[in-house]
Amino acid sequence: xxxxxxxxxxxxxxxxxxxxxxxxxxxxxxxxxxxxxxxxxxxxxxxxxxxxxxxxxxxxxxxxxxxxxxxxxxxxxxxxxxxxxxxxxxxxxxxxxxxxxxxxxxxxxxxxxxxxxxxxxxxxxxxxxxxxxxxxxxxxxxxxxxxxxxxxxxxxxxxxxxxxxxxxxxxxxxxxxxxxxxxxxxxxxx
Amino acid sequence: xxxxxxxxxxxxxxxxxxxxxxxxxxxxxxxxxxxxxxxxxxxxxxxxxxxxxxxxxxxxxxxxxxxxxxxxxxxxxxxxxxxxxxxxxxxxxxxxxxxxxxxxxxxxxxxxxxxxxxxxxxxxxxxxxxxxxxxxxxxxxxxxxxxxxxxxxxxxxxxxxxxxxxxxxxxxxxxxxxxxxxxxxxxxxx
DNA sequence: GTCTATAGGGGGATAGAC
DNA sequence: GTCTATCCCCCTATAGAC
Numbered sequence: 012x013x014x015x016x017x018x019x020x021x022x023x024x025x026x027x028x029x030x031x032x033x034x035x036x037x038x039x040x041x042x043x044x045x046x047x048x049x050x051x052x053x054x055x056x057x058x059x060x061x062x063x064x065x066x067x068x069x070x071x072x073x074x075x076x077x078x079x080x081x082x083x084x085x086x087x088x089x090x091x092x093x094x095x096x097x098x099x100x101x102x103x104x105x106x107x108x109x110x111x112x113x114x115x116x117x118x119x120x121x122x123x124x125x126x127x128x129x130x131x132x133x134x135x136x137x138x139x140x141x142x143x144x145x146x147x148x149x150x151x152x153x154x155x156x157x158x159x160x161x162x163x164x165x166x167x168x169x170x171x172x173x174x175x176x177x178x179x180x181x182x183x184x185x186x187x188x189x190x191x192x193x194x195x196x197x198x199x200x201x
Numbered sequence: 202x203x204x205x206x207x208x209x210x211x212x213x214x215x216x217x218x219x220x221x222x223x224x225x226x227x228x229x230x231x232x233x234x235x236x237x238x239x240x241x242x243x244x245x246x247x248x249x250x251x252x253x254x255x256x257x258x259x260x261x262x263x264x265x266x267x268x269x270x271x272x273x274x275x276x277x278x279x280x281x282x283x284x285x286x287x288x289x290x291x292x293x294x295x296x297x298x299x300x301x302x303x304x305x306x307x308x309x310x311x312x313x314x315x316x317x318x319x320x321x322x323x324x325x326x327x328x329x330x331x332x333x334x335x336x337x338x339x340x341x342x343x344x345x346x347x348x349x350x351x352x353x354x355x356x357x358x359x360x361x362x363x364x365x366x367x368x369x370x371x372x373x374x375x376x377x378x379x380x381x382x383x384x385x386x387x388x389x390x391x
Numbered sequence: 392g393t394c395t396a397t398a399g400g401g402g403g404a405t406a407g408a409c
Numbered sequence: 410g411t412c413t414a415t416c417c418c419c420c421t422a423t424a425g426a427c
Contacts, residue, residue, distance in 0.1 A: 028304065056421070162352050163349045166352025189345075193383045
């Protein structure tokens, strides 16, 4: 069971201090083994980062595949906004790493991770395109709308703390409404 | 004139590789001097980071003080969205560092920088509050609206490249419209 | 599967010559 | 104001004992 503990320690430390600032010795100390023993669980430090980013994005894509209600664009965008916030708030460390450590990846790995990210960006793009074509949404540019939406939703991770003024459900409500307004869908006041 | 070149080199390298990953020797090499000579221009590495973050946020606040048209909330939010995108696209390295290297700051410096960031977050908060009170905007939560707006606008820096499909003016138009829609202001189709 | 020891390389920062 | 030399520390990764 040491392997998963190594990955968990690496994830927490990378998120807190950054990949470059964390040493293999720190990770080993967190797990309670010597630095040399780490190399039974990973070929090197880079592989730790690569594997956590890859599995994070794989999880994200398959979780949406499960959560996607399909159907009409407005309901689907509402579902997407709530899904994105929930999924990201559940994994703050993995999310932080996935967005901040792209530059720490070696080129081939970077390309692979970028491809997964683009797959996810295609999700709101498809919803917005559908909403535009069916006339229920007004969005000037589907790609920009998708990027704006993802940035807005992911931003929740930078300030949300459990036990704060609003709970997760309330945050979801507020953001889902803003997400719809952003693409021209007006909702009743809450 | 070596001081400014040191700061410029540090900014570029920190943005590209991260504070922790950049060595004083690399910065010196970029400037064309030896590592020892750097210490005539900065007391230490941390001061390079602190000064660039402080001056970036000072510039941001004073630039908005200049750009703020005042007056009615809808026009002011439109101006804010355009200002934010323009200011941030002009300084991608400084912006990246200001958002990513907060964790590399020593505690007192972190508190000081956070205070400046909160001052800036108060700008859209005030606009949204005004728009809410005058009835021209519908936003469920002023604080969340402000955070969502800033995250959405800053997100442009992650994908915009000069020479791409849309120029800066077009991006401003699209985002200003989404920003208004987000807070319940419907605009005519573009 | 973990340890200790070590190879081989950099790191930040300082001292003193010029 | 810059250089070279250096202090002392830490790094990743490997080797070989247990």
